[in-house]
Every structure is written in structure tokens, then in C-alpha cells.
Amino acid sequence: MTAISPALHLVDFDNVSPATLQDQVRSAIDAANAFLDTMPALDSLPADRQISAEQALADVMSFDHINLALDRSWGILSHLNSVMSNDDIRQVHHELLPKLSAYGTRVGQHQPLFGRYQAIKNDTAFFAALEPARARAIELALRSFELSGVALPKEEQAAFADIQSKLSTLSATFSDHILDATQAYALPLSQAQLAGLTDSGLALLADAGEQYKTRELARGTLSQADVDALPTPYYVASLNIPVYLAIMTHADDRDLRETLYRAYVTRASEFDTHTNAKGESLNNADIMSQILQLREQKAKLLGFDNYAEVSLSTKMADSVTEVEDFLRNLATQATPAAQQDLAQLQTCAQDYGIDELQPWDSAYIAEKVKQSKFSLSQEEIRPYFPLPKVISGLFAIVERLYGIKVQEHSESVSRWHDDVRFYQLFDADDTLLGGFYFDLFARSGKRGGAWMSGFQSRYRHEATEHQQLPVCFMVGNFTPALDGKPSLLTHDEVLTLFHEFGHGLHHLLTQVTVGDVAGVNGVEWDAVELPSQFMENWAWDSEGIALISSHVDTDEPLPTDKLDALLAVKNFQSGMQTLRQIEFALFDLLIHAHTPALDYEGILATLDAVRRDVALMHTPDYNRFANGFSHIFAGGYAAGYYSYKWAELLSADAFSKFEEDGIFNPITGKAFRETILSVGGSFPAKTNFENFRGRSASIDALLRHSGFVATQGMQNTDTTHSTREGI
Template sequence: MPLLPRILLLASLCFLPLHAEPPAAPAPQTTAPAAEHPFLEWNGPPQWSKLTVEQAKIDLDHAMSQYRERVRQLENVTDPTYENTFGELANIDENLERLCLRLEVLSSLCNETGQRDAVTGITTTIQQGLDDVLINEKIWKILKKADACEWAKHLTPEQNRYKEQIMDFFRKNGGDLSPEGKKRLVAINQELLALSSRFASNALDSANSWKIVIKDRSRLAGLPYSTVRYLQSRAQEQGFGDEEHPQWLVTAQDGSAYSILAQGDDPKLREEIWRSLQTIGRGKHDNAPLISGILQLRHEKARLLGYANYAEMAADDRMVGTASHAAEFLQTIHDSIMPAYRQEMATLRRLKREHTGNAETLLDPWDVAYYGHQLYETQADDQKGKLDSYLRADHVIQGMFDIFSGLYGLTITERPTACIASGSGKTAPEGTVEVWDPAVRYYEIRDTASGEHIGSFYMDMNPRDNKRDGIWMQTIESGSPPRAGHPRIPRLAAICSYTGIGTKTRPTTMSPEDIQALFHEFGHTLHHCLSEVGIRDLSGTNTVLDFVEFPSQINENWVWEREALNRFAKQRTTGRPLPDKLYRSMLASQNFLRANSIMNQCAIAHFDLEVHMNYEKYKDMPPERIEREILAGYCPETTEHAPIPLYDQTHLFVDNYGAGYYAYLWGEMLTTDAFSKFKEKGILNPEVGAEFRRCILSKGNSKPAIELYRDFMGRDPKPDAFIRKLSAPGEPSKP
């Protein structure tokens, strides 16, 4: 039952920042024929013009009615079989999931005014429906009876894995609790959902309202002219100043505050902005009491379910095994990166002393980004501008397809699309696929050997007003492989970004960092679409938190390999490959101030684990004091403590990464280790690619993550390669 974490995700999507208020949407369709439920249908790609919030409410009623009827039938099972117990649970919430997946698209890619309250109401209704099953004593007794049957000893490996997962899932959600305990657990879940939703809302509203108005142009010294003009136009839009008496508006939402921290020459302005940014999620939109409440409820939930703390509960089914093992891993990474981190900071400190003429000066927290940027500009010369001409977005996308099609035996083909106005009643012309925006593209994935259509994906890569920021992969249809008497249902996903790739006739260029992010999300897409697991809850990316990033992070490696780079890094007019000098510059930029980046991840992950492992120690402290106690001396080298972004940290307090932030570094360790096999046998070797597809991409969560890894590598993961990569001595790499 993968819907529980998805409910929290949907709740958070209601509050994700959009870059402007969207224009008024066409009048929604408020009624539908009884047999027409477009959120729930699957006979090909969705008809997006029919998917409105009002329609979602209609289809939710229908899906909940179906769900409750199936719950009633499950309650009345007297002669349990796999099909009428575990098999039924595998599909019982299928339509609710389908509705949630499509609603996520509306929330993140085509947001409408007033959508927040509607989506919150829908998620609350679904959460209550799921709780009805999780605390249902009749169903739990039937499942325990089924688990004890003789047939339960002779299931297929996939069915047995699912049976074990379901039994564990019910236990962790209160199956063995007393009636009073179950009642309290439901209350905790509902309170956590409410607090997380409020946290996300506060973080967004606080960031949106944060602003600094500058009235003296000289304070913006160091910023590019285009940035200064942008800040002036933003100020005029908001009623600050005019052409004759200009003012400049700095906000957190558009990133201009961070631009000044990196490029602004005025140290007093940088300090003012740095200190003011610490107030996001405080004051009027105070998340401090919500953090305390979330931590308390998580700890209570863990203790109620028999765990020592929330971190141990979270790690119980993860690849890392235990919270203490995760903590040991983080400490190893921290200790390994510390020499390189100190050396990077010493370089920045030396640069500040040269810049100020003060041999005794130290780095302030608001200096790090600034002198890092100065160092980059000093060393980069003019390579970046030259590099742009080799990284056209259309070449990058086609090159990415070529690389992974060859590795995994795939054929990727673009299909024509059509965008239909919402509520118009029209349908897409024959031979086209309907999309939610004219710039969205659509591709089919086929297995080259068999010609079978196994999955499809959209690419929504350009910015617009009603779309959230960031880059991510979004599941749209879970699909399934061929089953007895049933054909394959192709899986469906979307790759979404705000970076922009232009149009087919006027493509833009991409930075190496944007390309790396695209390859990462394409890894998630392949993990989803290439799954051959028949049980929905075990397929694709429905795997444990500290393994789910591995199949996507490994994709990033191909961006930096010369043999792969030659597939897409071509001069835009001549088609010549990237020169060696530019290639070396690109490689160096990958590692620029890398120790600082790793140390920041370590700090967040260390705080996350420590506060969840030792809640009793910190329960009476306000969050800012907890953060200072845990991270005192963890990231030294500045004049005062630089706190992690705690009060808008949705990863820890809204998303599913509580007590799991270490997973990013854990995934990078797995990636560095596993990519060594590609390096050894050829990064474009189709035999190694076929093995990775068979052992990892096709298996989802059908086996424990450690077993999947062993199947591919022939051994347990080794951190040696990652640690060597982290602890390489030397000054910041020259970009």
C-alpha cells in the first residue's frame, strides 16, 4: 500500500512555490456522466483537459465507494487464499493511487487558483480511508490466518516478498496494538499530516513574504547589470520606486537574495541578507513549534510501535539496517571529507585576506558563497561561455537517449502531441497524445529485441507561471508487465524541470549541472518504466528510501565521461566534439568546492539522525538550541555558527526523509562503487547494461535492496572508492 507517503507528498504539493499567480483557469467541468471518471480511467495516456479539481472530487467519491466495498469484501473472507487476501490488498487502492498521481500533475505542473484547499480536503479523505484498513481488526485477523496457511509456504518469490512486506506494514501501523493503541496511532497520523501541511504552508508563505528593498544603487556593486535591472523592474512591479527614483527589490522566492550573497561586493548587505534569511519559517509563519510537535509525535509513534526511537523505526526495513549504522556511515564521511573541507576554507580565507588587505581577518558565514564565486570567476577564465556552444538542449536529450538505449536495449521514439483547453469537451486529433501544455513532449519506450511498448514519459522542461520550481520525475501510471490472460500495461512518467530547453526550432543550451540533473531524473524514469515486477507496490521506484536514488544517481556518471559526452557535446554549427581543454575545464567544475557541498549534506543528515535517535535528550529544548548543540563544531572555519536551513526544511518535516537524509550520501556511495564495474568493462558496454537492467532496473522492491546490489556486483557495497574520492587532497579544483 504505497499511498501513505504519497498522501504526505500531495499535501506538501499544495504549498510548493509557483513563480507567479496563474491566469484564471477556464470554468471547470462540474458534472460528468456516471460512467465517465477520467481520473480513474486507463486506456492510454490521460485526457488532461478533463482533469479538473472539481472532477477530482467527483471521481474521489466513486473511487472511495469502490474502495470501501472492497474493504467490506475483504472483511468477510472466511476461506483465505492468496488472491482474496494479499492479492486483493495489492490492488485495493489502485484507483485511489491513480487519482493521486494525476492530482500531483495538477498540483505541480498546472496549478489553479483555489486548488490548495481542495487538494487538502481530498488528501484528508484518502488518509481516513487508508486508516480504516490499517486499524481494521477483522482484516488483520484474516491476514494472520492467511499467513499461517499451508499455501503461504509455497508462494512465488514475488508473492512471498509482498506477503512479508504487508505483514510488516500492518505491524508497523498498529496491527498488534490494543484498541486504545490503534485509536491513538490514527490520531498521531492525522496530527502529523496536519502539522506537516502547516509546516509546508508556513515555509512557502514565509519565503514568499520575505523581501528587502534597497534604495542605494551602490550597495549592489558586483552584481551583473542584467541582475540589477531585474531587481529594479521587480521593485516597480511591487510599487517600490520608479525610473526617476529607482529602488531594487530582493526576494528569496526568485533567488535574488542568494545571487547577492554570491556576487554582492558590500559585506554589510551580505550580512543583512544572510541574517534575514534565518527568519524564514519564523515570526508570523513560525515553524519552531511545529518542528517540536512533529518530533514529539514521531517519537511517540515509534515507542507505541515498540521501537526505541523514530530513527530505529525508519531504518528497520532500509538497506542501511540500523540507525546506528547510518550514523557510523555519516561519521566516516564527515571525517574523510574534513581535510579537504579545511583546505577549501583556507583557500577562501586566504582570498579574503588578499581582498581586504587584512592578514588577520577570518571568514564570516556570509563570505563563503561570495569568495567561492570570486575564486570560480578568477579561475574559470572564459571557458564557460565557450562550453555553452557545445551543450545544445536538443543534442543533450538525443545523446542521453542514445546512451541508455544502447546500454539497455531500448528504442525511444517521440510522438506528436496536442494541448486541449480544459473543459472544452474536445479530444486530441487522431494519432496525437494529449498534453497539459503546448511545450510538453511525449516519448514511447520499446524493447528493441521484442518491439514491445513497455513505457512512456512526458518531458515538461520549460518554465511557466503555474508550475513549481525544481527538477523531478513524476510517476503517472504504475502499469504492469504481462500477466496470465492480461497484456502489458505500459508504465507512464514525466520528467519535469524549470531549467528550460527552449523549443525544437529554438533550443537553448544547458549547463553541465543541468545536464547532470536531467540524467538523474531520466534514471528514475527508466527505473519506473523498465520494471518487470507484477505487484504494483513492489515495482519500479517503490523501493526503500536509501536505495531509490541509486538507479538515478548512477546515471549522472555518464555526463562526465568523454566517451559518453561525445554523443551530445558537439559544437552547435560545425558538429565538432568538445575540445580537450574545455573537457578538462568541465571536469574541474564538477569538483569545485565539492567538500563544502558534501559537508553541508553531512550536517543536515547528522542533525536529522541525532535528533530522532536521541529525542529524550532534546525534547525540552527549542529547535534552534537543538541545532546548535548537535552541530557545534561540526562545520568549523567561520567566525560564528552557520545554522542549517531548519525552519523551511520540508525534506525533514514534510517529505519522507525524516531520519533518512543520509540516503543521499549513501546513494552516492553505492553509485561510486557500482559505476566502477562499468568503468572496468566499458561505460557503453551493452552486456553490463543488460545486467544492470536485469538485476536492478527491472526488479523494483521484489527482493531486499542488499540482495539486488549483490546480484549486480557479486558482493556487498564497499565505501572505499567513495572515500578515496572524498579525501583526495589539494586545493579546490580549477574549473
């Protein structure tokens, strides 16, 4: 077995602690600040001591190298706060946020450092001779300085720093409230309420019941005698996604579905009575309005009209109007299909005694339609997607596409949880490319959702002969292994795994060694989803499905009738799903484009207005989806949630090249790797896409893949849009 390369610089998770990481973060910040303290401003140097562009670049690269220690220690702490959160980790994480924010603001406003970047760019001959990745990193850094307030007067710089610090703390608290509210909810169920649930769903509820007993015993709310008196299995509903979806999709008890729906969509709102460990309310309402107010203040300081303009200044899209037009035009295309989707659900609902379809009915009825129209049940195909088979098939697919090979080394490395797996990625010539971790199962203390964290970038520092290969964490919240069998995935979970692995390949296959533009770094936010959404296509193709499926007990391949049904159901409810994504994206865009900044009532009113414009199904008045919208209030998607649909256009058009050439065509795979995956952010996303496709992107493939028929008007609009904006 191949040894673990020291170039991976893997973390010894067995010997990290919040206190140690806290010391490391502080030491790293102190070391970086000390370097900045000794860096003289260029205008303070005498004429005979002016530094060259070459020396300016050496200073910049030295500073980048010093920051590796901070990137590493803070990256580990942030990761653990997401996947193994507890009071100790959370306290240290939050205590460090103001210090980290202050440091980041200082760097962004540091005139001597800024001057060195300017010196590099202003020496036109020197700049023109730089490798493209380095030149791109310099350009992006200069833009970042401007967006960090480097040109502001001292007083306004101080105000900017205060805003940044407050925003970092508020976003972390927002995320805490969602996690705490999700984990605080538990609803023991009666036998009657279990009707309709599948065996896998019952196993999840029983597992949640065991966790409930353990938790309540530790809290002292139940005695050991109380616990012993409870039945085994003891079924408990929770708001963790696998449990929630099992009930919403299969529970016959409509009242139970509504109860759980209400609990889920009111998390961290004024309707949520739960508190955190300190007895504090989990209501995110005030936090949301504060975040919007601070973002607006930041935008005004930087000379923008609103925060949406700040966000778009670093993206492919040029303006709020352009994004809004894109979303509303797409809504126009999706609405006829969505109306058919809704009518289909309403017709079926009548058969189950539901006169008026409600949001808590949609997943349940959709599953009934799948079973009756397509003879397909997620539960029937789940045994055909055991996680080990899906993973081995996924690796086989990327080996055929890109010539790369994966080896597992889980037992050779330290991991943060026993469920975590570790792999090394090799090129066709056995060159080590990087390493990655899978942490795929839902558990207590873990943030919901799925994500790829580009923990460590490919990087080389010639002066110290330091080299590091890319390492990333790929995280999910899938159904865990139960009843002695491996985790059995729904096809939706398969798609999620492929999606995150697409992000992972973008990070791991880069050949760029300038960290700021290696892998996903430096890629415009509205293009960064291109490789992830692109990867999903192989989980929808019959050849791809053959590689990732076999029955958990018999190893039989997915039967032809089930394969045909699965492929037939690809665009099932795609109209409704598209409108849902557009609803979220428009809401996000409009609340960040509004001035003055909206208060909580204004936020809710905007969401209601967007729903009236694009949604087809009535949403209950108590729905507080926005209070749990972590992507925009606690993540990086503020005024950028539209990126999912924008990048989907790019990914659909990119995949259409494989549809033309053959989905496993190695030449096309090599071209995609070299023009998209390998170059990271070293060129603009528009350039990378056109280098692969040979032209600007077209919306035609997106409409076709979604099952929509393009109107001539939309096609004409998009042709102009594509030519002008280059998406």
C-alpha cells in the same frame, strides 16, 4: 509517428479540475471502504467455509485493483499541488488529507485484510510457489500492517489514526509555508547592485521583474500608472533557486549577497514577517516541534524507543548507531579535504577584500577560484549545454547503455503547462516500455527542487485483463528559455537532470507487474537513490559530455581546454559539500532519535551541536535552515536523509564496475538493467546489488570518486560493516 498506447492511461490534463478530482478521490475511497466493509474476518467464518490461501490472494489482488482509482486521482491532485499550486488546488488537497489519512489508517489496521495476508504467508507450500515479486509484496505488506498499528488495542488504534491525520496536515502546511515564503520575497535592485552579474543572470532578474509587476498589479499594491513608471528591464531579486544562485554566485555587492542569504535561510521562521493569503504567519517553528512530538507518540505506540527506529525498520541500515557511525566515519575522511577546501576559499577571499569568509561569500569566491585555478566559469560553459542538446545526448547515452529508445510526443498529449514535454520509451525491439513527462523550468506556483514522481506503476490484473505501463513525472526548477534561446544549463543543472532521469529509468524499466514492488516501489529508502546518483557519472565522463554538449550558436563541441577544466573541477570543494550533507543527515537522525521529542529550541540546539561537530565554517545565529528542511518535515526522508550518502556508496561502487569494463560496455549495461533497474523492489536491495557486483559494497570507490584518501582504519571498519550489513 507511433500512436499513444492506451496502456499508458494518460491523464487528460485539459479537463481536470480540483472539484472533479475531489469527487474522484472521495468516490474511490468510498468504493474501497465498501469493499472492506463486506470482507469477513477469517475467525468469524465457520470451519466449513474457511478460505484457502489462493482465495485470500484473490481477495488481496481484488482490493489492490480497486485502489487504482484512488492512486490515480490522488496522484494527479498531489502532482498539480506541487507544480501548479493555487488557492483552489491547495484547498481541495488539504481538505482531502484527513479523509485520505483516515482511509490509509483503516486499511493498515483492517483485521480481515491483514488475516488474508497472514493466510497467504502461513500456507508455506503456497507461499513458496509464488513468483518472487508477489512473495516480496506480501512480506512488505505484513510489515506495513505492523507499522500501521494492526496489533494495537482499539483505543490505541484510534490514537494512532489521529496522529497520522495530524501529521499529514502539518506536513502539508509546512510545505505551504516554504512555498509562500519563497514567493512572497521580492527585492527590486538598483543598477549599482547588478555589478558582476552575468548576462543570463540579468535576464533571469529581468524576468523576475516582469513577474513582480504582474503580481503586484493583480494584488493592487501597484497601479497601472505605477507599473508604467517602472523602468524596462526592471531587475528584481527573488528566492527562486535560479535567481538566488545567480546572485550568490556572481553579484559583486557583498551586502546584497548577505541580504539575500539572510532572506533565504530565515524563510518560514520567527524572522520571516510574511503571511499567507489568510493573513496567517508562515513561521514553521511550532509545526516542527508538533511533528516531532507526534512522530514520537507514533513510535511509542508501535513499541519503538524513538521515531528513528521506526524509520530504519524499513531500510537497509539496521540501527541509529550504525548510521551515526557511518556518517561520523565519513566525516572523518572528508574533513582533511574540507579543511583544504576552506583554506583555498579563504586565501582567494583576501584578494577581494574579504577578511573573514562568510556563508554568503562561499559560492561567489568558489566561482572566482574556479576561474583562476581551473580557467572555468559556469557561465562560460553554459552556452555549451543547451537543454535540447543535453536531452538528446542523455537519450543517446541510455540507448547505448540499455538498448532503449525515446520518442517525443508532446503535441499529441494533454499537458498541465505549455513548457511540459512528453516522451514514450521503447525497448530495442520497439516494445513500448512506458512514458514520462519533463517539467523542467522554475515558475510561480511550483515547489522548489527537483524530483521524480512515479505516478503510475507497471501493473497487470489478470482477472479483469487490465494492463498499465509505467508513467512518471520528472520535475526540475532550471533556468528557463530567455532572449529567444533555449534554456542553457549550468553543469550542476545537467547533473540534476541526469539524477532525476536515473530515478525515472528505475521506474520505467521495471519488468515487475506487481505494483507494490514495481519500479521504485518497495525499494528500501536508503537504496532508492542508487540508480539516480549512478546516472550522474555519465555527465562527468568525457565521452558522455561529448554527447550532451555543443555551443548553442555555433554547434561547436565543448573545447578541450574547457572539457579538461570541467573534469578537473569534479572534486572541487567536495570535502565541504560532503560535510554539509553529513551535517543535514546527522541533524535529521539525532532529532528523530531523541526522547523526549524536542521543542523548537531543542531542534535548533541540536543543529548547532552538529555544526560544532562537523562543520568548518561559522553559521550566523539567525540561520534557520531547519525551518525549510522539507525533505524531513514535509517529505519522506525523516530519519532517512543519510540515504543520499549511503546510496552514494552503492552507486560509486556500481559505477566502478563500468570503469573496469568500459563505461558504455553493453554487457555491463545489460547486467545493471537486469539486476537493479528491472527488478524494482521484488528483492531486497542488498540482494540486487550483490547480484550485479558479485560481492558486498565497498566504500573505496566512494572515497576515490570524492577525492578522499581512505585511512586504513576506515577501510577496516567499513569492511566489517559491509560484510555484516550488506551495503
